[in-house]
Amino acid sequence: MAQVSILSPLSSEFFGGEDSIEIDACSLFELVSALDRRNPGFADAADVRVAFAVDDVLTTDWATPLSRDSNVMLVPRVGGG
Amino acid sequence: MSKLLVSTTVNGDSYDFACDPSESLLDALRMRLSLTGSKEGCGSGDCGACTVVLDGEIVCSCLVLAAEVDGRQIATIEGVAEGSQLHPIQQKFLELGALQCGFCTPGFIVAAKALLDHNPSPDETEVRYWLAGNLCRCTGYDKIVRAVMDAAAELRQERAPA
Amino acid sequence: MNAPQDKHAFRVVGTRPVRPDGVEKVTGKAIYGPDFVAPGMLHAAILRSPHPHARIQGIDTRKAAALPGVKAVVTGADFPSLQSVVVAAGESSSDIIHLSRNCMALEKALYEGHAVAAVAATTLQIAEEALGLIDVDYAVLPHVLDPEDAMRADAPLLHDDVFTKGAEPKPDTPSNVAMYVTLNRGDVGAALENAAVVVSGRYTCQPVHQGYIEPHVCVASWNADDQAQIWVSSQGAFSVRSLTASILTMSQADIRVTPLEIGGGFGGKTGVYLEPVAMLLSRKAGRPVRIAMSRSEVFRATGPAPGAIVDIKLGAAADGTLVGAEIDFKYNAGAYPGNSAHSGIVCSIGHYRVENARISGMEVLCNRPASKAYRAPGAPQVAFAVESALDEIALKLGIDPLDLRLKNAVKPGDPQPMGPAYGEIGYIECLEAAKAHPHWKAPLPAGHARGIGGGFWGNYGGPSTAVVSITEDGSALVTTGSPDIGGSRAAMAMMAAESLQLPYERVRVTIADTSSIGYSMVTGGSRTTFATGKAVVDAAVAVIGTLKERAARMWNVEAGQVEWRDGEAICLADGKTDQRLKIGQIAAKAAFSGGPISAEVAINPGGYLPGFGVHICDVEVDAETGQTFVRRYTAIQDVGRAIHPDYVEGQLQGGAAQGIGWALNEAYVYDAAGLLDNAGFLDYRMPVCSDLPMIDTVLVEKPNPAHPYGVKGVGETPIVPPLAAVGNAVSRAIGVRMHDLPLTPDQVYRAARRKG
Numbered sequence: 001m002a003q004v005s006i007l008s009p010l011s012s013e014f015f016g017g018e019d020s021i022e023i024d025a026c027s028l029f030e031l032v033s034a035l036d037r038r039n040p041g042f043a044d045a046a047d048v049r050v051a052f053a054v055d056d057v058l059t060t061d062w063a064t065p066l067s068r069d070s071n072v073m074l075v076p077r078v079g080g081g
Numbered sequence: 082m083s084k085l086l087v088s089t090t091v092n093g094d095s096y097d098f099a100c101d102p103s104e105s106l107l108d109a110l111r112m113r114l115s116l117t118g119s120k121e122g123c124g125s126g127d128c129g130a131c132t133v134v135l136d137g138e139i140v141c142s143c144l145v146l147a148a149e150v151d152g153r154q155i156a157t158i159e160g161v162a163e164g165s166q167l168h169p170i171q172q173k174f175l176e177l178g179a180l181q182c183g184f185c186t187p188g189f190i191v192a193a194k195a196l197l198d199h200n201p202s203p204d205e206t207e208v209r210y211w212l213a214g215n216l217c218r219c220t221g222y223d224k225i226v227r228a229v230m231d232a233a234a235e236l237r238q239e240r241a242p243a
Numbered sequence: 244m245n246a247p248q249d250k251h252a253f254r255v256v257g258t259r260p261v262r263p264d265g266v267e268k269v270t271g272k273a274i275y276g277p278d279f280v281a282p283g284m285l286h287a288a289i290l291r292s293p294h295p296h297a298r299i300q301g302i303d304t305r306k307a308a309a310l311p312g313v314k315a316v317v318t319g320a321d322f323p324s325l326q327s328v329v330v331a332a333g334e335s336s337s338d339i340i341h342l343s344r345n346c347m348a349l350e351k352a353l354y355e356g357h358a359v360a361a362v363a364a365t366t367l368q369i370a371e372e373a374l375g376l377i378d379v380d381y382a383v384l385p386h387v388l389d390p391e392d393a394m395r396a397d398a399p400l401l402h403d404d405v406f407t408k409g410a411e412p413k414p415d416t417p418s419n420v421a422m423y424v425t426l427n428r429g430d431v432g433a434a435l436e437n438a439a440v441v442v443s444g445r446y447t448c449q450p451v452h453q454g455y456i457e458p459h460v461c462v463a464s465w466n467a468d469d470q471a472q473i474w475v476s477s478q479g480a481f482s483v484r485s486l487t488a489s490i491l492t493m494s495q496a497d498i499r500v501t502p503l504e505i506g507g508g509f510g511g512k513t514g515v516y517l518e519p520v521a522m523l524l525s526r527k528a529g530r531p532v533r534i535a536m537s538r539s540e541v542f543r544a545t546g547p548a549p550g551a552i553v554d555i556k557l558g559a560a561a562d563g564t565l566v567g568a569e570i571d572f573k574y575n576a577g578a579y580p581g582n583s584a585h586s587g588i589v590c591s592i593g594h595y596r597v598e599n600a601r602i603s604g605m606e607v608l609c610n611r612p613a614s615k616a617y618r619a620p621g622a623p624q625v626a627f628a629v630e631s632a633l634d635e636i637a638l639k640l641g642i643d644p645l646d647l648r649l650k651n652a653v654k655p656g657d658p659q660p661m662g663p664a665y666g667e668i669g670y671i672e673c674l675e676a677a678k679a680h681p682h683w684k685a686p687l688p689a690g691h692a693r694g695i696g697g698g699f700w701g702n703y704g705g706p707s708t709a710v711v712s713i714t715e716d717g718s719a720l721v722t723t724g725s726p727d728i729g730g731s732r733a734a735m736a737m738m739a740a741e742s743l744q745l746p747y748e749r750v751r752v753t754i755a756d757t758s759s760i761g762y763s764m765v766t767g768g769s770r771t772t773f774a775t776g777k778a779v780v781d782a783a784v785a786v787i788g789t790l791k792e793r794a795a796r797m798w799n800v801e802a803g804q805v806e807w808r809d810g811e812a813i814c815l816a817d818g819k820t821d822q823r824l825k826i827g828q829i830a831a832k833a834a835f836s837g838g839p840i841s842a843e844v845a846i847n848p849g850g851y852l853p854g855f856g857v858h859i860c861d862v863e864v865d866a867e868t869g870q871t872f873v874r875r876y877t878a879i880q881d882v883g884r885a886i887h888p889d890y891v892e893g894q895l896q897g898g899a900a901q902g903i904g905w906a907l908n909e910a911y912v913y914d915a916a917g918l919l920d921n922a923g924f925l926d927y928r929m930p931v932c933s934d935l936p937m938i939d940t941v942l943v944e945k946p947n948p949a950h951p952y953g954v955k956g957v958g959e960t961p962i963v964p965p966l967a968a969v970g971n972a973v974s975r976a977i978g979v980r981m982h983d984l985p986l987t988p989d990q991v992y993r994a995a996r997r998k999g
Binding site: 101116117118120122124125127130159174175176177185190210212214215217219222223 | 262268270273275454455901
């Protein structure tokens with residue numbers, strides 16, 4: 001069970017205001033699928049609007065293994081110019 | 082509307098072309114003569130990207146009608162270097178990193194050359210006011226001014242009697 | 244590979260060679276967007292809405308189509324029907340339907356200048372004449388230009404399918420508020436109640452255009468077999484490809500986008516405006532089509548940075564420790580959603596440790612061109628308010644403004660507002676460099692005043708592909724998909740030369756089209772030297788591996804017995820230690836030792852770090868006219884490592900100049916009918932050469948461990964500090980806190996008179 005914390009506006013947009021969820025997943029790929037089953041539409045948004053931090057490190061590698069103690073943060077992706 | 086025939090000299094070469102009466106010199110240079118070094122930034126004489134020298138004076142070529150240059154002499158960015166020999170202004174722009182995107186650079190070089198051709202020792206304020214008609218959005222002008230001042234110093238040395 | 248600490252160990256990195264594309268650019272030979280010509284190309288013109296808000300009830304193009312010389316006419320109806328889906332757009336994201344409608348309206352025109360039809364003809368004059376023959380039946384609607392007006396219950400509604408994202412509970416009524424983002428930590432109410440000083444105020448700034456001197460231009464050629472070519476100057480050819488393909492429902496491999504030299508972008512050229520229109524015209528006409536925007540069209544129809552209204556309350560203890568922040572901001576975001584508000588939250592107080600904070604941000608839509616990224620999108624607006632409030636606190640507590648910032652500045656390991664802890668950041672080092680700088684210590688001449696502003700931008704990594712190949716004569720070619728907007732070719736050549744241990748002049752850089760190299764994200768977001776640079780270095784390192792293997796084969800030794808030094812293979816095997824092979828010797832035999840020598844690296848690197856900065860600004864205000872003169876300016880920034888210092892300094896100077904313009908002069912002026920009055924460079928007043936002094940820079944180098952040469956992104960941070968640096972200087976000059984940008988002479992004059 002990874003501990004997932006969710007920042008605004010993702011928490012309100014996709015998770016009914018919940019900002020902390022426990023999800024059973026072994027990788028970010030699985031995590032995104034699991035969150036999408038729970039809250040449809042999240043997977044599409046994850047591709048373009050979400051950045052993921054695993055145990056305090058931002059990572060673009062969705063195959064990063066997750067364990068029971070993993071903390072995952074869903075961060076809105078900030079774009080530059 | 083029928084076209085007008087223009088015979089003119091650009092960078093020392095003779096050119097003949099036909100243009101619309103309302104056509105700007107900038108458009109004629111770029112589209113009729115394929116001299117695309119002069120750029121359009123605004124089309125209204127506010128940015129200087131189209132700067133050329135017409136009978137010895139710098140002008141915004143977007144504000145000159147192509148028909149007006151019949152029988153006259155034009156100098157553009159394409160004529161600043163002599164063959165492959167860069168002008169000291171061009172050399173200093175390169176050495177001091179005085180360009181980023183480079184779009185405004187031809188206009189600045191033509192304008193700066195016109196300044197140094199008649200005032201070999203401008204101070205910083207004179208350089209800044211002379212170039213106030215050339216907009217740059219990338220550099221903040223710092224390195225451009227330094228490049229022009231350095232080029233001026235080099236030209237003074239070159240021209241100084243031995 | 245950790246960044247070497249000792250920069251003096253570098254032979255190329257950190258020097259200032261001439262850029263490889265330089266001669267073409269100083270001689271006028273380089274081909275920019277507007278310079279490209281395709282044989283047989285037609286010229287197109289775009290009909291734009293004269294109304295800021297109107298329903299389009301019908302468009303009759305028959306007379307236009309019949310005009311001799313007209314080869315194609317398109318309207319919004321020619322665009323394919325799309326399903327709503329949010330796609331990556333440059334660096335941010337937008338609904339593909341909105342992106343399509345922004346290229347050409349269908350149901351409604353949402354701003355003056357919104358494209359409604361286009362004509363391609365044999366000459367531009369005929370195309371423009373044809374526009375006059377197009378009949379558009381508009382039902383004019385009331386319009387709204389100001390965000391607080393747009394939020395009122397009775398405000399004209401721009402979209403009936405935009406619902407406030409982030410609102411709780413999820414709304415079922417459409418709104419002009421596209422997004423609402425919040426951040427809460429601690430107990431800010433209690434913190435402010437117990438604070439020794441609380442300052443509050445409303446700060447505003449206006450939408451400003453990126454101001455690139457080169458207008459948008461493209462040439463498109465779409466053939467009957469579905470394959471297409473687009474020639475365009477863009478910050479990202481791959482972005483042009485993907486957005487055009489999505490909007491026109493095409494296969495991406497069918498579009499080849501060739502990036503031309505680009506005359507400035509700053510975030511404004513990361514998407515598409517003209518390309519889908521040119522494509523549709525080309526398909527109909529069977530010929531290439533060129534569309535060029537005039538400067539007036541650039542102002543009326545392309546995205547500025549949003550303006551903002553920021554309400555702030557900032558509290559501090561007696562010793563200057565920041566204890567609480569309440570910040571609410573509204574972005575004036577133009578006609579379509581897409582510029583997310585969370586960057587404003589991150590960059591508001593992300594550079595300080597503030598235990599208690601309640602921050603909210605909104606993106607509000609109105610009948611102006613849809614906003615687009617500018618440097619550090621969303622950050623300067625909110626930082627202006629925060630850094631001004633900090634200045635007020637400094638004055639009230641009698642604390643030196645640099646010391647106040649030093650006391651509260653974030654350090655490595657401190658938490659970020661939205662995300663994990665900070666890595667090796669350098670705000671403290673920048674503030675200390677400011678304190679030690681001659682500018683800070685210089686006595687102020689009579690009549691001058693000094694202000695400072697701090698700030699940061701998070702920067703980015705993102706996917707990049709790079710190829711390094713060795714020619715038969717042993718010179719090196721670097722190929723990337725990252726357009727060069729300010730000297731990046733030089734930086735890539737330098738990093739490759741450093742890694743390969745070759746002279747800089749033996750390494751040449753090409754920026755390839757989308758069919759010739761794998762994907763790269765846009766040149767923007769302060770990512771290119773970091774991410775594309777890392778791909779280049781990794782490819783160079785891979786090539787060295789290959790060169791050593793080939794040398795080993797040529798010597799018949801184990802691969803591990805070869806060292807690469809100074810551009811040569813050195814044999815370490817017993818009995819052969821006198822053997823050397825120059826790169827040219829190995830390359831000449833490549834066909835016989837295994838094949839051509841090259842490596843491609845495609846990565847999405849993590850470990851990018853934010854860039855922090857602080858600017859010092861001296862001004863003199865003319866009491867008679869209210870005009871502000873910037874007399875001295877210093878920009879200090881942690882750059883990680885400057886690969887080519889000229890071009891890094893250039894980013895600081897250029898960003899500072901843009902920020903000065905934003906603070907003093909730049910704004911859109913609308914008349915009562917919602918029409919733009921100042922759609923040109925005369926009255927949209929950007930800084931000119933005589934407005935500015937020399938801009939001194941200090942490149943603080945605190946290397947990023949995640950990049951082979953320690954690079955941190957540098958391009959965007961420089962626009963964040965200047966708004967407050969200038970605002971604080973002017974406020975101190977006249978003794979009145981200035982809240983509303985731009986600080987035009989009439990505003991400053993009136994404020995000074997009221998005080999006096």
